[in-house]
Amino acid sequence: MLGKDDFIISDALNHASIIDGARLSKAKILVFRHKDMAHAEEQLASVKNEPGKKLLITDGVFSMDGDIGPLPALCDLAEKYGAIMMVDDAHASGVLGRNGRGTVDHFKMHGRVDIQVGTLSKAIGALGGYVCGTRDLIDFLYHRARPFLFSTSHPPSVAATCIAAFDLLEQEPERMEKLWENTHFWKKELGLLGFDIGGKTTPASETPITPIIIGDGKLTMDFSQELFKEGVLGTGIAFPTVPEGKARIRTIMTATHTKEELEKALEVLKTVGRRMGILTN
Numbered sequence: 223m224l225g226k227d228d229f230i231i232s233d234a235l236n237h238a239s240i241i242d243g244a245r246l247s248k249a250k251i252l253v254f255r256h257k258d259m260a261h262a263e264e265q266l267a268s269v270k271n272e273p274g275k276k277l278l279i280t281d282g283v284f285s286m287d288g289d290i291g292p293l294p295a296l297c298d299l300a301e302k303y304g305a306i307m308m309v310d311d312a313h314a315s316g317v318l319g320r321n322g323r324g325t326v327d328h329f330k331m332h333g334r335v336d337i338q339v340g341t342l343s344k345a346i347g348a349l350g351g352y353v354c355g356t357r358d359l360i361d362f363l364y365h366r367a368r369p370f371l372f373s374t375s376h377p378p379s380v381a382a383t384c385i386a387a388f389d390l391l392e393q394e395p396e397r398m399e400k401l402w403e404n405t406h407f408w409k410k411e412l413g414l415l416g417f418d419i420g421g422k423t424t425p426a427s428e429t430p431i432t433p434i435i436i437g438d439g440k441l442t443m444d445f446s447q448e449l450f451k452e453g454v455l456g457t458g459i460a461f462p463t464v465p466e467g468k469a470r471i472r473t474i475m476t477a478t479h480t481k482e483e484l485e486k487a488l489e490v491l492k493t494v495g496r497r498m499g500i501l502t503n
């Protein structure tokens with residue numbers, strides 16, 4: 223959609239796939255500080271008089287910290303500066319909005335986001351992705367999106383899995399309710415145990431993605447391994463996936479976790495956390 227004479231204005235914590243896609247487009251990339259709307263506006267204003275297209279892009283839910291992109295303010299800016307508005311809802315699909323429609327629905331931004339993309343590999347539980355936009359945009363992509371044109375389509379089993387997942391989202395909203403119930407419980411209990419779950423030196427999570435910030439990369443990876451030995455899968459994430467000194471265990475809730483499982487996981491986190499000096503209380 224964009225070329226070398228165009229501009230992409232991108233949040234500093236946008237996902238690697240956005241960064242790589244932006245680079246592949248050859249457009250000029252202007253990065254704004256995470257969710258800093260004044261800085262985003264500064265970047266847009268700096269290219270206001272340039273003839274190229276402008277595209278303003280954000281994650282719907284930021285994948286490492288779990289905070290939500292400020293869609294209403296970004297839509298205002300996109301409209302003010304005539305930019306194309308795009309959101310990557312990889313972690314919002316199946317989680318936010320009615321029946322998991324994502325951030326556009328969550329913020330009631332219908333008609334104000336030009337391109338909503340997402341993956342089918344997170345809450346949907348399969349593989350692949352989607353693009354929502356006008357009929358013209360989709361027809362354009364059918365003919366011009368090289369990764370789509372020149373790669374094999376999904377096998378029918380994957381397509382069927384995705385369709386079944388969308389049916390479940392429509393027909394069994396109680397699953398999403400359970401996801402959020404688990405999420406609130408998990409965040410509250412982790413906080414009570416004394417873990418840093420974001421909001422101090424990192425953005426505060428607002429979604430089921432709940433990081434346990436440790437800081438040191440090696441300690442984080444060792445913690446992750448010890449947890450695994452005790453039956454808890456908590457993936458360690460360190461530099462360069464997250465900034466140096468902000469290593470973390472990235473936990474996430476699902477709709478199918480039971481209270482007993484969560485309580486058991488909390489007990490393991492507490493015991494191992496104390497043993498390793500991560501919890502000092």
Ligand SMILES: Cc1ncc(COP(=O)(O)O)c(C=O)c1O
Nearest residue numbers: 237239281285310312341342343
């Ligand atoms: C925000 C975001 N966009 C895109 C992707 C890529 O998803 P997939 O691996 O399904 O292509 C991810 C996956 O981690 C993500 O977090």
